[in-house]
Amino acid sequence: MSTETEKQVQNGVNVDALLGARDALSKAPEAAKFNWKASCKWLNGTHSQTSIQGFYGLGQQQSHKTEFTFDTDHPEIFASEDKGATPVEMVLAGLAGCLTAGVASIAQLRKIQLRSVKATLEGSMDIQGILGIDSDVRNGFNDIKVNFEIDADASKEDLEALVAQSQKRSAVYDVITNPTNVSVSTTKKSLN
Amino acid sequence: MSRCLTERAIDHVVLERGEVANSWKTERWDSLRLLTPNWLSRLPGYRYKGDDPDGYRTMPETVAFLQWYAQRISAPVRTHTTVTRVRRTEAGYTVATDQGEWRTRALVLASGACNIASVPGFAGAVPPGIAVLTPMQYRNPGQLEQGGVLVVGASATGVQLADEIQRSGREVTLAVGEHIRMPRRYRGRDILWWMDSVGVQDQGYQEVDDLNRARNVPSLQLAGYADCRDVDLNALTALGVKLVGRLAGIRDGVAQFSGSLANVAALSDLKMNRLLGVVDDWAARNELVGEPSGSVQPPHRFERTRVPAAPPLSLDLERYGIRSVIWATGFRPDYSWLDVPVIDRKGRIRHDGGVVDSPGLYLMGIQFLRRRKSALIDGAGDDARELSAHLASYLEGGEVHFARARSAAADSLATLGF
Numbered sequence: 001m002s003t004e005t006e007k008q009v010q011n012g013v014n015v016d017a018l019l020g021a022r023d024a025l026s027k028a029p030e031a032a033k034f035n036w037k038a039s040c041k042w043l044n045g046t047h048s049q050t051s052i053q054g055f056y057g058l059g060q061q062q063s064h065k066t067e068f069t070f071d072t073d074h075p076e077i078f079a080s081e082d083k084g085a086t087p088v089e090m091v092l093a094g095l096a097g098c099l100t101a102g103v104a105s106i107a108q109l110r111k112i113q114l115r116s117v118k119a120t121l122e123g124s125m126d127i128q129g130i131l132g133i134d135s136d137v138r139n140g141f142n143d144i145k146v147n148f149e150i151d152a153d154a155s156k157e158d159l160e161a162l163v164a165q166s167q168k169r170s171a172v173y174d175v176i177t178n179p180t181n182v183s184v185s186t187t188k189k190s191l192n
Numbered sequence: 193m194s195r196c197l198t199e200r201a202i203d204h205v206v207l208e209r210g211e212v213a214n215s216w217k218t219e220r221w222d223s224l225r226l227l228t229p230n231w232l233s234r235l236p237g238y239r240y241k242g243d244d245p246d247g248y249r250t251m252p253e254t255v256a257f258l259q260w261y262a263q264r265i266s267a268p269v270r271t272h273t274t275v276t277r278v279r280r281t282e283a284g285y286t287v288a289t290d291q292g293e294w295r296t297r298a299l300v301l302a303s304g305a306c307n308i309a310s311v312p313g314f315a316g317a318v319p320p321g322i323a324v325l326t327p328m329q330y331r332n333p334g335q336l337e338q339g340g341v342l343v344v345g346a347s348a349t350g351v352q353l354a355d356e357i358q359r360s361g362r363e364v365t366l367a368v369g370e371h372i373r374m375p376r377r378y379r380g381r382d383i384l385w386w387m388d389s390v391g392v393q394d395q396g397y398q399e400v401d402d403l404n405r406a407r408n409v410p411s412l413q414l415a416g417y418a419d420c421r422d423v424d425l426n427a428l429t430a431l432g433v434k435l436v437g438r439l440a441g442i443r444d445g446v447a448q449f450s451g452s453l454a455n456v457a458a459l460s461d462l463k464m465n466r467l468l469g470v471v472d473d474w475a476a477r478n479e480l481v482g483e484p485s486g487s488v489q490p491p492h493r494f495e496r497t498r499v500p501a502a503p504p505l506s507l508d509l510e511r512y513g514i515r516s517v518i519w520a521t522g523f524r525p526d527y528s529w530l531d532v533p534v535i536d537r538k539g540r541i542r543h544d545g546g547v548v549d550s551p552g553l554y555l556m557g558i559q560f561l562r563r564r565k566s567a568l569i570d571g572a573g574d575d576a577r578e579l580s581a582h583l584a585s586y587l588e589g590g591e592v593h594f595a596r597a598r599s600a601a602a603d604s605l606a607t608l609g610f
Contacts, residue, residue, distance in 0.1 A: 029537070142502075143502060157462065157465065160458065160462060161459075161462045164455055164458045164459045164462060165459070167452070167455045168370075168455065168459060173452070173455075176451065177437070177450045177451035177452045178438075178440045178448075178450045178451075178452075179440050179441050179443075179448045
């Protein structure tokens with residue numbers, strides 16, 4: 001029995017659609033198999049451009065409404081032209097976007113109205129690894145620190161639970177915290 | 193169930209591959225005690241009347257208790273009778289055993305949820321010089337070589353083994369995935385006294401928002417030691433156990449751990465605190481007098497789980513001196529003998545609160561079958577009463593349905609998260 005009137009919360013997340021999809025896909029697990037795709041074209045130096053539009057899911061080819069492009073490069077202190085964020089910063093962008101989307105969705109589900117959410121990320125790295133100076137130093141991040149600053153009608157503990165649950169459900173968090181098999185093949189382009 | 197069927201004068205037999213309480217007798221490690229206090233193993237027609245209501249039964253005591261109960265209710269047990277195949281027929285089921293065949297109109301599957309130790313797919317990648325055990329094979333630390341031990345999994349089994357192996361002088365590394373932290377005692381009472389009193393244990397399977405999750409919640413980080421000590425991660429850290437993240441894989445003899453340790457610990461603290469909040473609210477509303485477990489102390493919170501700032505993400509098992517790996521990664525039931533099409537793609541039986549998706553077939557003794565306590569000895573009674581009523585109606589050809597009772601605490605438990 002609930003004596004409270006239903007709390008109206010609008011974080012812009014269609015939770016009913018998400019829950020409906022969860023229900024439908026638990027009955028049709030094949031449709032839940034997705035393939036995410038990206039293609040990248042080298043432009044010059046360390047500058048390249050990645051394009052993203054098509055992906056596969058729900059049993060068929062799908063497409064974003066438009067093609068998205070992302071330039072990656074390195075800053076001038078690496079003797080590059082700085083025409084885009086570094087690829088490792090793109091990784092932070094992916095993690096931030098994924099965790100923040102999770103925070104919004106879970107808040108909607110838990111009927112927490114968000115007013116503002118700001119995530120700040122830092123990944124520390126010793127570049128002796130990528131420069132091949134010291135083989136004991138790994139190439140990737142030593143650690144990643146994320147802080148969420150959230151303005152919402154909820155206790156600190158509820159917000160901590162929100163952020164914890166978002167990590168638990170996050171694809172990019174999983175990609176970063178767990179090993180993934182990566183296979184890279186090479187094709188020689190034939191001259192016409 | 194046998195007792196409830198007898199009460200209803202339903203002719204039945206109980207088939208047992210070994211002796212009564214066979215898995216308690218043959219598949220448990222030496223030091224294991226029940227996680228539930230003695231008073232909390234209630235069975236139909238039985239209440240504990242001994243002089244140690246708050247103690248925890250050892251395995252020999254548990255075996256003796258169940259054998260005594262079977263005798264007292266005159267359960268028609270056929271021991272040393274192994275079921276080899278169950279098939280559906282027009283009239284019901286045929287049950288093939290190594291002692292001949294039975295035909296029956298109704299059948300209750302009570303073979304347990306923990307017949308096989310689950311190990312991850314990459315378990316075979318442990319280097320050959322390192323001993324590998326499941327909790328079914330483990331008996332005591334003396335079985336293990338001196339040296340490092342990697343215990344994989346931090347639920348009830350994993351934390352108990354980590355505790356006793358570390359105390360034996362072997363250095364334990366514990367790989368920790370999702371887990372449920374739980375203090376043995378809170379405010380002067382056993383945590384299970386609280387969970388029973390508040391109604392958490394009676395929470396029904398139709399009252400949880402995600403039944404699938406509730407049925408897969410890891411076992412509580414509890415032990416039934418006489419000194420009531422905790423076996424949570426802080427207690428293990430204090431003993432010198434090294435915590436690492438969930439074991440994600442083993443490649444070229446190097447174990448790789450997830451970087452999610454801090455988050456799984458935070459999630460677990462939040463869940464525990466939510467339960468303690470429910471307990472405190474309940475205690476504030478109810479006057480607690482004359483209870484058996486001592487006086488009630490004021491509310492408090494436990495220290496947050498301490499996790500290392502930078503736990504190792506990989507470990508070369510041989511170089512690090514690991515001599516044994518123990519897979520405390522859960523158990524699953526064995527339905528290899530069940531030739532009835534009721535198994536889903538995840539190997540689970542399709543059922544609604546124990547009423548299996550095949551007429552006359554019932555299931556008992558699995559997690560959250562009908563209520564949170566369904567997998568406990570204490571949960572068998574209520575489940576058996578309700579399922580035997582359903583079974584009796586089925587045999588009479590009558591209408592079969594349950595009264596959909598709602599537990600008193602349903603609303604306050606909706607957000608428990610486990």
